[in-house]
Amino acid sequence: MSTEQHAGTSLNAVLQAGQRAMTPRPSNMDWLTPVRERGAASVAEMPLPSRKDEAWRYTSVGFLEQAEYQPLVEGPFDAIQLSDIDDLLLPQSQGLRLVFVNGYLATAVSDLAHQQDGIQVRSLAGGLGDVSVDLRRHLDAIAEHRHVFAALNSALMSDGALIHVDRDIVSRAPIEILHISVGMEQPGISHPRHLIVLESGARAEITERYACLGDARYFNNALVEVALGADSELLHTRLQEESPQSQHLSDLQVRLAERSRYRLVMAALGGAWSRSDVRVSFDGEGAEAELDGLMLARDQQLNDIHLDVQHKSAHCTSRETFKGILDGKGRVVFDGRIVVAEDAQKTDAQLSNDNLMLSRSSEVDTKPQLEIYADDVKCSHGTTVGELDANMMFYLRSRGIPHARAKQMLCQGFAEEVMAHIDNEPLRAYANKLLTARLAQTTE
Amino acid sequence: MTPTAKQMDDLVDKGYEHGFVTDIETEIIPPGLSEDVIRFISSKKNEPAWVLDYRLQAFTHWQTMTPPRWASVDHPPIDHQAISYFAAPKRKPELNSLDEVDPELLRTYEKLGIPIEEQKALAGVAVDAVFDSVSVATTFRQNLADAGVIFCSISEAAQEYPDLLRQYLGSVVPHTDNYYAALNAAVFTDGTFVYLPKGVRCPMELSTYFRINAQNTGQFERTLIIAEEGSHVSYLEGCTAPQRDENQLHAAVVELIAMQDAQIKYSTVQNWYPGDEEGKGGIYNFVTKRGDCRGDRSKISWTQVETGSAITWKYPSCILRGDDSVGEFYSVAVTKGRQQADTGTKMIHVGRNTTSTIVSKGISAGKGQQAYRGLVRMAQRAENARNHTQCDSLLIGDRCAAHTFPYIEVKNPTAKVEHEATTSKIGEDQLFYCRSRGLSEEDAVSLIVNGFCKEIFNELPMEFAVEAQKLLAISLEGAVG
Numbered sequence: 001m002s003t004e005q006h007a008g009t010s011l012n013a014v015l016q017a018g019q020r021a022m023t024p025r026p027s028n029m030d031w032l033t034p035v036r037e038r039g040a041a042s043v044a045e046m047p048l049p050s051r052k053d054e055a056w057r058y059t060s061v062g063f064l065e066q067a068e069y070q071p072l073v074e075g076p077f078d079a080i081q082l083s084d085i086d087d088l089l090l091p092q093s094q095g096l097r098l099v100f101v102n103g104y105l106a107t108a109v110s111d112l113a114h115q116q117d118g119i120q121v122r123s124l125a126g127g128l129g130d131v132s133v134d135l136r137r138h139l140d141a142i143a144e145h146r147h148v149f150a151a152l153n154s155a156l157m158s159d160g161a162l163i164h165v166d167r168d169i170v171s172r173a174p175i176e177i178l179h180i181s182v183g184m185e186q187p188g189i190s191h192p193r194h195l196i197v198l199e200s201g202a203r204a205e206i207t208e209r210y211a212c213l214g215d216a217r218y219f220n221n222a223l224v225e226v227a228l229g230a231d232s233e234l235l236h237t238r239l240q241e242e243s244p245q246s247q248h249l250s251d252l253q254v255r256l257a258e259r260s261r262y263r264l265v266m267a268a269l270g271g272a273w274s275r276s277d278v279r280v281s282f283d284g285e286g287a288e289a290e291l292d293g294l295m296l297a298r299d300q301q302l303n304d305i306h307l308d309v310q311h312k313s314a315h316c317t318s319r320e321t322f323k324g325i326l327d328g329k330g331r332v333v334f335d336g337r338i339v340v341a342e343d344a345q346k347t348d349a350q351l352s353n354d355n356l357m358l359s360r361s362s363e364v365d366t367k368p369q370l371e372i373y374a375d376d377v378k379c380s381h382g383t384t385v386g387e388l389d390a391n392m393m394f395y396l397r398s399r400g401i402p403h404a405r406a407k408q409m410l411c412q413g414f415a416e417e418v419m420a421h422i423d424n425e426p427l428r429a430y431a432n433k434l435l436t437a438r439l440a441q442t443t444e
Numbered sequence: 445m446t447p448t449a450k451q452m453d454d455l456v457d458k459g460y461e462h463g464f465v466t467d468i469e470t471e472i473i474p475p476g477l478s479e480d481v482i483r484f485i486s487s488k489k490n491e492p493a494w495v496l497d498y499r500l501q502a503f504t505h506w507q508t509m510t511p512p513r514w515a516s517v518d519h520p521p522i523d524h525q526a527i528s529y530f531a532a533p534k535r536k537p538e539l540n541s542l543d544e545v546d547p548e549l550l551r552t553y554e555k556l557g558i559p560i561e562e563q564k565a566l567a568g569v570a571v572d573a574v575f576d577s578v579s580v581a582t583t584f585r586q587n588l589a590d591a592g593v594i595f596c597s598i599s600e601a602a603q604e605y606p607d608l609l610r611q612y613l614g615s616v617v618p619h620t621d622n623y624y625a626a627l628n629a630a631v632f633t634d635g636t637f638v639y640l641p642k643g644v645r646c647p648m649e650l651s652t653y654f655r656i657n658a659q660n661t662g663q664f665e666r667t668l669i670i671a672e673e674g675s676h677v678s679y680l681e682g683c684t685a686p687q688r689d690e691n692q693l694h695a696a697v698v699e700l701i702a703m704q705d706a707q708i709k710y711s712t713v714q715n716w717y718p719g720d721e722e723g724k725g726g727i728y729n730f731v732t733k734r735g736d737c738r739g740d741r742s743k744i745s746w747t748q749v750e751t752g753s754a755i756t757w758k759y760p761s762c763i764l765r766g767d768d769s770v771g772e773f774y775s776v777a778v779t780k781g782r783q784q785a786d787t788g789t790k791m792i793h794v795g796r797n798t799t800s801t802i803v804s805k806g807i808s809a810g811k812g813q814q815a816y817r818g819l820v821r822m823a824q825r826a827e828n829a830r831n832h833t834q835c836d837s838l839l840i841g842d843r844c845a846a847h848t849f850p851y852i853e854v855k856n857p858t859a860k861v862e863h864e865a866t867t868s869k870i871g872e873d874q875l876f877y878c879r880s881r882g883l884s885e886e887d888a889v890s891l892i893v894n895g896f897c898k899e900i901f902n903e904l905p906m907e908f909a910v911e912a913q914k915l916l917a918i919s920l921e922g923a924v925g
Contacts, residue, residue, distance in 0.1 A: 054514070326857075345842070357857035360824075368863070370848040375839035375869045383863040385822075385854040 008065035011152055014189060015043050018071035018156040029126055032157070035140040039154025046148035055147070058333040058365040059304045063247055063273055069219050071156060072102045072188035080213075082109050085180060088211050090426040095173030096121055101180050102218075103158040103190030118169035119204070124193055125159040135162045138197050142225035143253040146277065150251050153223040157193035165232075168201040174235075174424050176207045181246065183216030192222040196236075200229035200257070206236050207427055210250075212243035212270075219247040226253070228260035230284065235263050237422055239431055242270035244301075251277045258284030258313070265421045267294040267431055268303050269438055275304040275333075282309075282316040282344070289318045294418040296438060297362065299328025307336040307351075311344040320351040323418055325411055325439075326362035334366040336381065342373045351381040356388065356414050358407070408439050475528045479503065482630055485530050489599045489633075492606050502619035502629030509623045515786040516815045516847060517755050519728065522693055529631045529664070591647050593677075594639035598666050601637035608639055612670055616699035616736045616763075624695040624757075625732040628664045632697070635666035640675035640706070649905055650679045665696040671706035673739060678709040680908055694753075696731045704739025704766065709747070711904055715915055716752035723782030726754025733760035737769035737795075745772040746789065747903045749912040751919040754783060759817065761790035764798035764829075771800040774903045776912070778919045779812030779844070788818035788849075793826040793859065802833040805897050808844035809920060815847040822859035829856065835865040838896055840889070840920070890917050 019040070048064070049056035080101055082089075089097075097111035098121070105123045112128070115121070122131045139162070145151040161177050179192060198204055210220060220242065228234055242248045248271040256262055268274050280289050295303040309318050324332035338349045355364045368381035388410050396406035415435060422428040473484060482503055486496040511522070588595045594605060601609045619629035640646060671677055694716070700708050710733075719726025729752075735744035746760040762771030773789035791800035800820070808814045816835045837846035848865045870892050878888035894901075894913060901909045 342843070355854070357854065360857055362855075362857065364852070364854045366852045366854075368848075368850060368865070370837075370846075370865060370867055372837070372839070372847065372867050373845045375842045375844060377839070378868050380864070380866040381848070382865070383850070383852055383861070385852060385859065385861040387857040 009067065009069045009189075011043060011048065011064075011148060014069060014071055015040060015152060015155055021071060021073045022156070029124075031131070031136050032124075032139075036155050036157075038140070039145070039151045039156070042145050042151030043148055043155055046145070046151055049147055055306060055335070058331075059275055059302065063219075067187045067217070069189040070186045072158070072184065072190040072218070080106060080109055080180075080182070084213065085109060088178065088180065088209075090176070090430055092426055093173075093176065095171075095175050097176040097178060098123070098161050099178045099180060100159060100192060102182055102184075102188065103179075103192050105159050114173060116169075116172055118166035119171055120162075120164040120166075121175065122162040123159055124157060124162060127159070131162055132164065135164050135195060135197060138225065138227055139195050140225070142195075142227050142255050143223060143251065144279075146251070146279070149221050149249050150223055153191045153193055153221050153251070156191045157223070158191050160193040160195070162195045163197065163204075163206070165198045165202040165204045167199040167229075169199075170202070171204040174205040174207050174427075177209065179210045179220070179222075181210075181212040181216050181218050181220065181243065183214055183218070187217040187219065189219040189221060192220065194222075194224045196224070196226045196234065198228050198232040198234055198260075200231055202229065202232045204234055205424065206234065207239070207424060208237070209239045209241065210248060210270075211241045212246065214243070215245055216243045217245040218243075220249065222248075222250040224250065224252045226262070227255045228257055228262055228287075230257045231259045232257070233261040233263075235423055236265075237424060237427060238264070238266040239427070239434075240266070240268040240270055240274060240276070241434055242274065244270065244272060246271050248274040250275075252279070254278075254280045254289075255283050256281065256287040256289065256316075259286040260284070261287070262289045263421070264289070264291045264293075265418065266292070267296075267418065267435070268305065269294075269296045269434060271303070272300060273302045275306070277306045277308070279308040280310065280318070282311050282313045282318075285313045286315045287313070288316065290421075291318070291320045291322075292418045292421045293322040294415050294435075295322070295324040295332050295334070296435070297324065297326045297330030297332045298438065298441065299330060302331045302333070304333035305335070309336075309338045309349065311338065311340040311347045311349060314344055315346045316344065317348045318350075321418060322353045323414060324353070324355040324364060325358065325415065326355065326364060327358040329361045330359070331363045331365070334364075334368075336368040337371065338369065338379060338381070339371040340374050340377050340379060344374050345376040347374065347377040347379065349377070349379045353381075353383045354414075355385045356411065357385065358388065358411070408436070411439050412436065472528050473530045476525050477527070477529060477631065481529050485631060485633065488530065489602070491599075491602050494606075494610060495602055498614065498619070499630050502626050503631075505620055506623070506626035506630055509626055511623050515757050515817070516813065517757060517784040517786050519755055519784075522728070524627070527693060530633060587647060592641045592644050593646050594637065595650055596637050598632070598635040598637050598668065601668075605637070605639070608670070609637065609668070612668055612699070612701060614699075616701060616734050617697050617732050622732060624730040625697050628666060628695045628697045628732070632664045632666040635668070635696070637667075638669040638677060638679065640671045640677050642672040643674040644672075645675065646677040650677065663692070663694045663696070665694075667696070667698040669699070669708055669710070670701045671703060671708050671742075673703045674705045675703075676707045678711070678905060680711045680713075680905060682713040682908070682911070693728045694730065698731070698733040698760075700735035700744055702735065702737050702739060702742035702744050702769075705741045706739060707743040707745075708735065709745045710735070710760070711908055712746075712748040712750070713904075713908055713912055713915065714748065714750045714752050714756075715919075718752050718781060718783045719754040721781050723754060726783075727752065729753040729756045729758060731758040733758065734763065735761065735771070736763045737766050737771065737798075739769070740766040740795070741768045742766050743770040743772075745774075745903070747774045747900065748776070749900065749904070749908075749915065750775070750777040750785060750787060751915050753785075756785040756787055758787045759789055761792070762800065763792045763794065764800065765794045767795040768797045769795055770798070773800075773802045773804070774900045775804045776807070776897045776900045776916070777805070777814060778807045778809070778916065779814045780809040780919060782811050784813040786815045786817055788816045790819040791821070791831060793820075793822045793829040793831070796825070796827040797829065798826060799830040802831070802835070803899055804835045805900055806835070806837040806846055807840065807893060807896070807920070808837065808846045809840035810844060811841075812844045814845065815849060816865070817849045819851040819853070820861055820863070822854040822856050822861065824855045826856050827858050829859040831859075831861045833863040835863075836896070837865075837867040838893065839867065839869045890920060893920060
């Protein structure tokens with residue numbers, strides 16, 4: 001990495017600057033030191049992904065050369081009031097809300113009133129009290145550093161939610177994690193890190209959002225670890241509504257114990273450059289995962305989702321439904337990998353990826369993959385790429401609906417298959433509103 | 445070189461139907477690859493200077509390249525210095541009729557079930573039998589010549605049609621294309637050259653039986669088919685090889701060029717020696733096949749039945765340059781024992797209203813490893829282009845593997861791309877149905893597998909379809925249970 005001495009961002013420089021900013025560390029974060037050291041060692045060893053790497057074939061990290069990203073340090077964000085983020089808040093929210101501003105917990109705008117027995121909610125930086133051993137042992141034990149950015153996150157993780165749900169506890173309301181990025185003079189890089197652990201039989205719902213105030217320019221490099229115990233169930237909704245100037249990289253790694261259920265709905269709508277890596281590992285038999293995602297790529301946007309579904313155990317089921325909408329010079333990259341290991345008999349895995357191209361200069365690169373080492377399995381994937389159906393358009397137009405509106409309706413119909421899976425009603429309404437607004441911008 | 449009768453018996457006993465070594469004196473140069481070897485090959489074949497230049501240029505480039513590693517196949521590195529790059533039957537006959545062919549050779553063909561005389565009369569097929577590297581028997585040449593079709597070996601083309609060869613050689617697969625194509629360009633020994641003039645419909649199916657014979661000899665075939673405006677040709681290729689203990693490298697290059705309204709149909713049945721149960725021996729089949737639909741409304745169709753080889757690495761592709769041109773890829777691949785196959789196709793849509801169809805059926809048994817790897821690219825200019833891809837894998841046995849790696853790149857919104865893939869084992873209920881009607885398990889599996897592949901076999905010319913079905917049944921013997 002010594003080759004990137006020229007203008008731009010060197011991850012080693014980011015690492016060093018970040019490490020300098022962290023000393024002296026608060027003593028209640030000492031337990032993190034081995035994790036950080038491991039991460040830092042990996043950063044030094046791992047190369048920056050290039051287009052020659054199969055997983056980065058269609059996704060260049062060239063933006064790092066365009067600006068010098070500075071690690072964001074904890075700033076005095078007390079100035080941010082609830083009224084500033086009013087537009088971003090969900091109505092009738094009954095649960096906990098953890099708001100992170102530029103990667104650091106902002107207690108002033110968080111809602112910590114709805115605590116529930118059996119659910120431990122802490123922050124990585126220690127702002128919400130001591131982190132239990134139950135949580136500590138999971139951190140960085142779930143995720144693999146699959147690229148240098150994940151290692152960088154481990155080395156420099158700023159703050160984040162650590163959530164532990166005890167045996168057989170059912171959370172009463174969704175727990176909301178809201179990231180807000182605020183523009184700084186220099187483009188910043190932040191490293192949010194979350195850990196969600198459900199013990200056996202627990203049930204919880206978590207909402208994870210990445211939003212911004214104004215047209216901030218920043219790079220969010222997030223890593224989320226999820227561990228589900230036997231028979232537990234997690235509903236996980238992710239909404240990426242980053243600023244049009246920003247880069248968003250999130251690595252979500254999930255481990256499923258026997259008979260657990262994981263449901264993920266993700267909508268990636270914002271960012272100039274956005275990539276989500278989702279890895280789901282079936283560690284126990286009989287687990288189920290249902291993953292749905294929507295990617296919107298408008299002018300000059302790149303939206304990339306990389307799925308890596310590891311069927312390691314028998315009798316597991318997974319369903320993946322991912323959809324892309326493209327306009328302007330938007331680009332969607334989809335990589336859906338399903339691996340069925342030798343002993344994972346009776347696996348049932350079905351993946352679909354559909355893409356809708358609205359413009360002449362957009363581009364879709366999609367690569368569903370099946371890697372199967374067992375024989376008694378049912379696996380399939382399907383991919384389509386196409387434009388709006390002329391007949392449908394004609395139907396709407398013949399009923400007096402203007403072209404732009406008709407186009408929007410069809411796009412929303414296309415997205416609905418994913419959006420309808422958001423169980424949380426206020427969130428679904430919010431996400432749909434956001435999608436409508438962004439689609440309206442595209443069809444102008 | 446000459447095997448003893450005992451060795452012969454042993455080889456035959458091993459059960460590979462076509463595994464025997466023909467006792468023919470072979471002129472062979474010592475193993476190794478250098479400029480001198482290339483000059484030797486070139487002078488041996490009496491080639492024009494530009495061919496030698498082309499070879500040397502390719503060799504220079506090849507030396508700068510590294511073997512590809514992205515395929516999901518696993519083999520020890522190939523020592524290119526341990527391969528002998530030229531082997532020709534010593535008595536190179538100038539033949540007028542089959543009577544002059546070495547009787548030993550003819551017996552070999554009979555063992556393979558290719559009675560040339562009978563085929564001549566029966567099927568109306570002209571056979572250019574490539575024995576090792578030099579063509580020894582060519583039939584129906586006159587009939588074809590009357591129609592204006594040129595059908596000869598590449599070496600002959602270099603002598604007799606140097607202008608045509610020079611114009612088209614390497615124009616679809618340049619010598620810089622990939623590691624094995626570069627190697628082939630440097631050392632290709634022989635192959636087939638077909639030229640169809642404007643408007644000519646080839647009066648018969650053209651076919652070549654390739655057969656690797658001499659030990660330690662890699663086979664570097666080069667096939668070039670040019671179909672001028674409005675012409676039409678169907679070409680069949682089938683392969684068998686004797687049993688070997690050392691892995692043999694086969695790195696062929698096939699180039700097809702279809703001008704306006706021309707059609708080329710290229711069918712392959714490949715059953716080279718796959719190695720023994722432990723994966724010892726067997727052919728490495730690293731082939732570059734590409735068709736270029738240069739003219740409007742042209743069509744190139746690839747059909748392949750791949751049952752042999754220890755390792756197959758092969759992606760017959762179509763570049764759909766002309767408007768309304770059509771590309772097709774139909775494939776059945778069987779891997780069992782320790783066979784590995786990484787195969788698929790590339791459909792590059794450049795012209796308007798181009799369409800392509802991909803149907804790939806993979807059958808993986810025993811410890812077989814198989815991957816479909818394909819690319820469908822819709823360029824920005826490919827208005828209303830259309831692709832449909834279907835990849836199905838059938839798994840037999842719990843230690844086999846089947847992978848699907850499709851790449852889809854779309855830059856035009858009017859293009860429509862559909863890709864479907866499924867992987868499953870033979871349904872218990874299907875088996876039960878057949879068994880309950882008195883079929884043995886093996887017959888039941890054979891029936892189901894043949895049904896699974898029917899779509900592809902339908903694309904093969906009749907004689908090949910019969911052979912392919914037999915081949916599939918033989919391949920899957922003992923794979924069940």
